[in-house]
Amino acid sequence: xxxxxxxxxxxxxxxxxxxxxxxxxxxxxxxxxxxxxxxxxxxxxxxxxxxxxxxxxxxxxxxxxxxxxxxxxxxxxxxxxxxxxxxxxxxxx
Numbered sequence: 491x492x493x494x495x496x497x498x499x500x501x502x503x504x505x506x507x508x509x510x511x512x513x514x515x516x517x518x519x520x521x522x523x524x525x526x527x528x529x530x531x532x533x534x535x536x537x538x539x540x541x542x543x544x545x546x547x548x549x550x551x552x553x554x555x556x557x558x559x560x561x562x563x564x565x566x567x568x569x570x571x572x573x574x575x576x577x578x579x580x581x582x583x
Contacts, residue, residue, distance in 0.1 A: 505545075508577065512548045513540055519561045525551045549575060 516525065519542040520533045529547040537543060549559050549571055557566040 492551055505577070508574070509545055509548075510544070511572075512552075513543070515561065516543075516548055516551055518538060520551060524557065528557070533551055 497544065522540060525540070525543070525547070526537050529543060529550050553571050555567065
């Protein structure tokens, strides 16, 4: 039973870890107001911190070439966003 729980929970734990790491990198490398403008342009969600953002918000921020360039990552932006989207979908299906 414990092994079954571990196998079932593992994808969600990995997504949680990825979520925390992406939040840290985005908070350290990007301007909060610029990210809020991308993620909540109508200010309907009243975002005031990176901690209020969802995984989808991170993807919107990282999909923006200007924001991506600020991180200085030597990775292909489109491939990274596609892989992170696929990873999230796999964990929840």
